[in-house]
Amino acid sequence: MDRMATWQRVLLYAGMALFLLFCLLPFVEMFFASLRPLQHLFRSPYQFWSDDFSFEAYSQMWETVPRLGRYIFNSVFLATVTTATALFFIIPATYAYARFEFRGKALSLGAFLSVNMFAGAVLLIPLYKLLRTFGLLNTYLAMIIPGAAFLIPTGIWLLKSYLEKIPVELEEAAWVDGASRLYTLRRVVLPLAVPGLIVISVATFIGAYAQQFLFAVTFNQNRDYMPLPAGIYEFVGYQTVIWNELMAASLVGILPVMAVFFLLQRYLIEGLTAGAVKH
Amino acid sequence: MSALSKLHRGTSLFAWLLILPAALYMCLIVAWPLLETVRLSFTNSALGVEDYVGAENYAKLAGSGRFHDIVLRTFYWMALSVCLKIVLGLAGASLLNSRLKGGGIYRVLVMPPWVVPIAIGCIGWLWLYQGHFGLIAGVLQRVGILDGPFEFLAYRDSAFYCAVITDVWIGTPFVTIYFLAVIQAVPRELHEAAYLDGASRWYRFRRVTIPYIMPSIAAMSLLSVIWTFNSFEIIWILTEGGPRGGTTTLIIDTYKRAIANFKFGQGAARATIIVLLLTAFSLLYLWAMAKINRRYAH
Numbered sequence: 001m002d003r004m005a006t007w008q009r010v011l012l013y014a015g016m017a018l019f020l021l022f023c024l025l026p027f028v029e030m031f032f033a034s035l036r037p038l039q040h041l042f043r044s045p046y047q048f049w050s051d052d053f054s055f056e057a058y059s060q061m062w063e064t065v066p067r068l069g070r071y072i073f074n075s076v077f078l079a080t081v082t083t084a085t086a087l088f089f090i091i092p093a094t095y096a097y098a099r100f101e102f103r104g105k106a107l108s109l110g111a112f113l114s115v116n117m118f119a120g121a122v123l124l125i126p127l128y129k130l131l132r133t134f135g136l137l138n139t140y141l142a143m144i145i146p147g148a149a150f151l152i153p154t155g156i157w158l159l160k161s162y163l164e165k166i167p168v169e170l171e172e173a174a175w176v177d178g179a180s181r182l183y184t185l186r187r188v189v190l191p192l193a194v195p196g197l198i199v200i201s202v203a204t205f206i207g208a209y210a211q212q213f214l215f216a217v218t219f220n221q222n223r224d225y226m227p228l229p230a231g232i233y234e235f236v237g238y239q240t241v242i243w244n245e246l247m248a249a250s251l252v253g254i255l256p257v258m259a260v261f262f263l264l265q266r267y268l269i270e271g272l273t274a275g276a277v278k279h
Numbered sequence: 280m281s282a283l284s285k286l287h288r289g290t291s292l293f294a295w296l297l298i299l300p301a302a303l304y305m306c307l308i309v310a311w312p313l314l315e316t317v318r319l320s321f322t323n324s325a326l327g328v329e330d331y332v333g334a335e336n337y338a339k340l341a342g343s344g345r346f347h348d349i350v351l352r353t354f355y356w357m358a359l360s361v362c363l364k365i366v367l368g369l370a371g372a373s374l375l376n377s378r379l380k381g382g383g384i385y386r387v388l389v390m391p392p393w394v395v396p397i398a399i400g401c402i403g404w405l406w407l408y409q410g411h412f413g414l415i416a417g418v419l420q421r422v423g424i425l426d427g428p429f430e431f432l433a434y435r436d437s438a439f440y441c442a443v444i445t446d447v448w449i450g451t452p453f454v455t456i457y458f459l460a461v462i463q464a465v466p467r468e469l470h471e472a473a474y475l476d477g478a479s480r481w482y483r484f485r486r487v488t489i490p491y492i493m494p495s496i497a498a499m500s501l502l503s504v505i506w507t508f509n510s511f512e513i514i515w516i517l518t519e520g521g522p523r524g525g526t527t528t529l530i531i532d533t534y535k536r537a538i539a540n541f542k543f544g545q546g547a548a549r550a551t552i553i554v555l556l557l558t559a560f561s562l563l564y565l566w567a568m569a570k571i572n573r574r575y576a577h
Contacts, residue, residue, distance in 0.1 A: 019367075019370070020388055102290060117505050124534070210397055261390065
């Protein structure tokens with residue numbers, strides 16, 4: 001096929017640089033802001049370079065907001081439990097959709113997917129009542145229960161294309177050997193589905209970590225249970241915002257989810273796109 | 280009776296048993312709240328009161344110029360943001376697909392806006408938009424576009440477009456990766472045939488790639504429309520719907536009414552309208568997609 005001229009290559013690299021600049025600029029600027037003393041941040045006009053960069057904000061922030069560590073722990077804890085809860089519902093349901101033909105299959109699958117249409121924000125009032133009725137307001141569960149529900153439809157959709165690739169003959173062989181259905185699911189299907197399970201676990205974990213704001217500020221007033229995206233606003237005071245520590249805390253707070261992403265990004269990106277390439 | 284036909288006997292019941300937990304969960308957390316929202320929309324429910332008032336909430340909304348503005352703003356917000364995400368996503372996917380030196384690292388570097396919590400990403404943008412000390416105002420002053428500090432989030436128009444930019448920033452990575460996968464699935468033979476016929480790179484993109492991936496573009500647009508329509512946290516954190524309502528979309532208005540002002544009935548009417556609009560939009564879209572799929576069938 002045709003080779004690219006030099007100017008075309010240059011244009012491509014420039015386009016790529018621009019695209020990455022858009023994606024990463026806020027993080028770069030957050031990092032630089034976290035390194036500057038507060039007085040230095042409040043200088044106008046904007047200065048690109050400082051001679052007094054320091055990591056002081058990263059040690060000071062734990063004293064300004066004593067619960068910061070707790071908030072970060074809550075975020076990781078909530079995301080983990082929410083993911084586990086969602087998977088508990090996703091795995092059996094998806095197996096049914098990937099393997100069996102049954103009455104009401106298309107309709108019920110469509111119903112699951114249409115849940116994507118309803119944001120949590122639309123259903124807040126009844127959800128609030130529901131959680132109050134069960135006495136769950138101001139607990140971890142107030143954030144886990146609705147959080148997991150809105151992750152289930154996408155999880156089913158992602159995992160389905162994975163399970164469909166596992167040859168059905170293996171299960172039939174197990175069945176012929178006298179294995180029960182549940183045994184087949186546990187011992188034959190699940191081990192083969194591990195790559196797919198990793199993908200939806202990571203995607204669900206990222207989703208659960210990302211969506212920790214709305215339910216947390218609406219259903220939970222107890223600061224001990226607050227996740228980071230809600231608790232971090234303690235750096236925003238009535239008079240002034242402690243920007244450098246706010247940035248430092250933000251960057252430290254996203255480390256867990258970034259670590260998960262970077263460790264497993266190879267599976268994740270390929271997995272997220274596995275559903276896309278089925279024509 | 281062979282083992283295989285036994286395997287498929289009674290599967291209906293077994294399949295439903297597997298689906299049941301998820302189905303019940305969704306009924307409790309999504310379906311029931313949805314019905315309850317519709318019911319509440321016909322009441323004046325607030326703190327301590329709840330009486331049936333018929334369609335009064337809807338009648339009020341129908342006659343409210345302010346509400347009409349909010350609906351129009353929501354559609355403008357949605358159209359602008361979705362178009363930008365689709366165009367940027369296609370551009371990003373094409374760049375990622377062009378095999379630049381450095382390999383897969385670009386794919387990874389594009390993803391962080393999607394990976395980090397929305398509320399945290401917004402903190403970065405709050406600082407960028409800061410009028411006196413922020414990067415954007417600083418750069419624009421340096422190059423002479425601004426002659427003094429400018430608070431981007433303090434004026435209706437600039438706040439609106441700032442919210443759009445942040446929404447696009449958060450939504451683009453997922454669209455990009457999705458389109459990348461779709462573009463990579465375009466059969467090589469199609470490109471080679473067009474190349475042998477003398478088609479340029481740009482011509483092949485327009486006449487080979489785009490038609491081939493059209494059904495996927497349509498599908499992603501629908502998802503993106505729904506997500507953008509429901510986008511709450513970004514606007515809430517950047518502006519809380521202000522200044523003077525300049526960034527108040529339907530979802531923000533619903534939240535303010537129901538949660539901030541405790542007017543549950545009035546909030547529920549707005550929520551119901553959101554659901555109706557999105558349902559209508561989705562049905563229209565699925566109908567259009569069926570047409571697109573037929574037209575670009577391969």
